Amino acid sequence: MMPPVYVKPYVKRGKTDAADAEAICEAVTRPTMRFVPVKSPAQQAALLQHKTRDLLVRQRTMQVNALRGHLAEFGIISAAGVAGLNQMITLLHAEQEMLPEPARKLFQEIVAHLRALEQRIDDIEKQIVAEHRASSVSRRLAGIPGIGPITASAIVAAVPDASTFRSGRQFAAWLGLTPKSHSSGGKERQVGISKQGDSYLRRLLVLGATAVIRLARKENSSRQWAAKLLEKKAARVVSVALANKTARIVWALLTTGNAYSARSA
Template identity: 40%
Template structure:
């Protein structure tokens, strides 16, 4: 819509909007949304349902913590304590009303149900990634697993939508935002435009690589070592996520598994 807005003439109505869309579509430099296949839509649906379960589970955990806080108990964060909730309550040696324990039992069952549903969605995505050729190729890239590979298949749809890997990284919002004027280039922080969910997965993948610099991080050679020594950690994470996105485009474009360059 933001690309059509400059072509709207006069007041806004359906007829003027249609004329603006037709005018914008005739521009040679106009960008268009790629049409997804049914398989890609199904994968995206699985991801959306999984994200919904995760949000519900997080809300459920927060609700349990808030209830206990009203009775003077501060439940530690994390799924380990949440799974062993009633054992933790027994260790506190504090008597709670039986009716409260019944309510906690009910909401804890809901938490367990949501965890089971998330596992089912993970199994579905794992099966898809194992049976899809492009997903298997994407998983050869360090830091990319079932979630990132399947979401790439669903949202990118075709590597031909981008001229090169940098365009795909820009579409994901992993490049600097520009504020240049008068021939003076000025680069700000990352633009954070485009697909937020896929960008988040690439950033998490970069964090996973940086957590094991002596194993998975080795494939990026001296570039990653020098960057880690001179830049803040979060800057290195975004830079590595940008590189992972470019590599993912190359893998999709050439349909070849990732091969690490030989280090001198």
């Protein structure tokens, strides 16, 4: 399979089946053409779990932000983030008398919806963790610092065959974690990461790298590497750099079948 965006430049004019077929035949002969590996039904089902969980998490965040904003209009202030949800609910119960009856009912409905979302997220996460424990590949990936059951199972589901990538750098580039080059007039400079490819996997790896950086001073080779880089670069830059390194380690483990070793990393 080829991504349509890579075939489109070979369409001469118009939109017909014949023109599309001609463009596909031309594109498939290009030596630099990139192909999309075909996922199995089991992998597609696993990815559906991740996408559903991600959707519910985003919905929960929206509901929490809305609840905080509405409470602030009535003078009830709580901490930011999902972590402040319990505080908001406690304050809501404590200040019920100062709220009008219509507002109180609506707040109760929002809280009930949030609780239902949390329960659904928890159920899906349990399913993902159960499948992670049943997969030897996923368990091996979880041995890498910054990768937990969610990230490991997402990688297994999204990457049917890691050998299609010639190197760890190509795998990291597929995830959009490599610098993007801009060349003009004989001068070349890097303008940040490309952010191409699977944004969900990229986000999971960056979040995991951020967690590793918080423990950068402990005895671990990847953390020592991050600690040294933190002396020169901003934490966000180091998080992306560590996510890039983690992606290369993931590729090595997927292609060789070995387990993670801190010394080899």
